[in-house]
Amino acid sequence: MHTRGKEIKGKDTKDKPRCKIYIFCEGKTEIIYLQHFENKKYNVEIVPIDPKHTNAYGIVSFAKKFIKNERLNLDLGDRGYCVFDSDPKSNPDLRTTFNLLHGCQEKGLYGIFSNPSFEVWFALHFKEAPHGKTAAQMKQHIKNLLAQKYPDYSETTDIYEYILPWQVMQ
Helix, strand or coil, rough: CCCCCCECCCCCECCCCEEEEEEECEEEEEEHHHHHHHHHHHHEEEECCCCCCCCCHHHHHHHHHHHHHHHHCCCCEEEEEEEEEEECCCCCCCCHHHHHHHHHHHEEEEEEECCCCHHHHHHHHHHCCCCCCCHHHHHHHHHHHHHCCCCCCCCCCCCCHHHHHHCCCC
């Protein structure tokens, strides 16, 4: 048994504990996409956490409590990310949410804000995202972009491998 942050010495191997990236989000679309960023080379474990909330304020409130109880190892690289949309129908009071996030970075909790919805991240793989679209229009835009490859595309379709060639990783 070992504690995170310490090396494990085995017969011929030396493994370092993985940093944990906790993802708190509104739905499954974000988790399906973001779980692909787990990376053994960089020793990162993606841990999706269901906040049982679909609005930004509820997600951040839940994440703050979770992070406090979990005691992240910031030196190892542990972080928490609240992923939410700017769509006013699902998040009418974003100012209060951002105020709630204020000061959380020192504890390892950050916000990832999609405007108008998470699907904008998908659109950016193909070309510049269209401006002035609502969340519903952005979802339809993605469905149109993917229609040939994924005729039955829905928000829970895993398109990561398809859009990977357009992804720029540093």
